[in-house]
Amino acid sequence: MGTVARNTPAEPTELRVLRQDEWNTWYDNLVNAFGGVPEPPEERELDKRLTECDRSLGVWDGDACVGTAGAFSFRLTVPGGASVPAAGITMVSVAATHRRRGILTSMMRRQLDDVRSWGEPLAVLTASEPVIYGRFGYGIATMKTTAEIDTARVRLSVPPGTDDVRLRFADPAAVRDQCEAVYARKVAGRPGMLARRPGWEDLPLLDPESARQGSSPLQCVLAERHGEVVGYTRYFVKPEWDEQGPKGTVRLRDLEALDPASYAALWRYLCDIDLTGKVAMHNRPVDDAWQHLVSDIRRCAVQQHDSLHVRLVDLGAALEARTYQTPVDVVFEVADAFCPWNEGSWRLTGDAKGASCKRTSEPADLALSVRELGAAYLGGVSLVSLAGAGRVRELRAGALAEASLAFGSTVAPWLPHGF
Incomplete structure (x- = not known):
């Protein structure tokens, strides 16, 4: 008769605040939990700079990191325009070898206790799997729109003053501060927007060549009136051809403007880029005004998806x-x-x-x-x-x-x- 294998109790794990010199091991566990495909070096370096180690947790099984969770110190706009302290829960993972041991629950427990002790009334996150976080008290509070405008068939009706807006190309990095100034003026006007802390202004400029998938480098166009920047858009162009000719795609990253004419001028520009037939967007407000500029909303493939999950701490x-x-x-x-x-x-x-x-x-x-x-x-x-x-x-x-x-x-x- 063969030997019968017996289950032995799992060794205890240790939950503790992340030390700076543990970051690479901690982050590698996160990458493995999300499929093991390494992040581009530029993205990894930005994540390292933005990580707040004193607000991050790791779970350790001996020398091995088997759980991760972070909490950015954000300020979130709420109805009425106030900017409220909020813990941005991020980089949550559990190693596949350590499932069903209560590790996620222990991290969520410690994290919410910490957020309360920091005097932050809110915790917020975006979920890789929405089913996970409801049991910890998070509710889906915002949605985002994805869409793909068929610019070969859709026309835009723009408001008066659109032709008075000057558009010009600019190097994204060189005009970062001007774009951030526009963004900052928009933050108080819409709940759910984040006031960007130092370092976060680099996130919209992230453009690793390995992630372009055949698209151009990041491009930027400014909208100006009387020499003042009143709007901007950042985007990629992905060329494509078939036997009938060009059918490239404009992949929108972001667009902000301070008035309807500047907003419309930027959208009209995106829809008129030569050799393209689509403008694709993956994250816009559900009430975004471009939906009232287009001639045929049915040819824009509009969909909605969950975005920000909110937890009252x-x-x-x-x-x-x-x-x-x-x-x-x-x-x-x-x-x-x-x-x-x-x-x-x-x-x-x-x-x-x-x-x-x-x-x-x-x-x-x-x-x-x-x-x-x-x-x-x-x-x-x-x-x-x-x-x-x-x-x-x-x-x-x-x-x-x-x-x-x-x-x-x-x-x-x-x-x-x-x-």
Whole structure:
């Protein structure tokens, strides 16, 4: 009779804050967890510069790193225009050899405890797999639009003043500061946008040759009026030909403008680039105005995908940090098993000028979990819609409509870039 193999208990792992000299090992584990394809050297170097080691965690099995998680120190625009401290959760991975041992849960537990201790009311992330983070209290708060404009068949109708905007080519790196100034002026106007901290201005310029897949180097065009930069676009051109002629693709990276005419001038430029037949975009706001410039939206292949996931870490502080479209006075009964300090009844009163959110013993008007509050927080997901899915319960007649209207936003929330 052969020897019977017996399962032995796994050796204990150690969860600790990342040391600077461990970064390469830590990052290599992250790369392996995402398929093992090395990042271009330029991207790896930028990730290293941006990593905040004192806010990052590693799980170690002896000398081997088997889990990673980071937290950038961001400021996030919320409805009303305030810039609120938020932990940007990033670089989360668990080695395939160490699944189902509670490593992810232990990192999420430590991370949210840390975020609370730092006094940051929000944690935010983008998910490689959306199914993962709901159980930790994250709700999908923003969507992004992907589209592909068929410029051979679609025409743009532009507003008055478009022809007065001057466009010019520029080296992306040479005009980085001018573009960042435009971006900074846009941040307060849309929930979900991030105020870029020093170093993050290099992210939109990242252009490793190995990642171009046949496209041109990154190109940049500025929109100017009276010598002032009032908009910009950065993009790639991927040439392609068949027996009928050219059918290249313009791959949009970003576009920001300070007024409708400058915005339209940049879009018209992109749609008129010689030897191309498509403008492809992978991350635009769901209410982006180009959709009202085009002659035929059906030929633009518009789709939506989840983007920013929001977690209220300090519920009271988070709800007080934003304003509300209409006056609201509502008591929430909140479930939050993962961060129990948020559980219980909270009375929110507020309007367009400010808000107060305090614990209360008053009867609840709405019952929901912290995940639903995270989804509705930036104004892009309605509480009425969540109630339709059975995820919000109305306990006082009229409270749902009141709160849902108040939580809305005049512009759709949007995350302009990943992290």
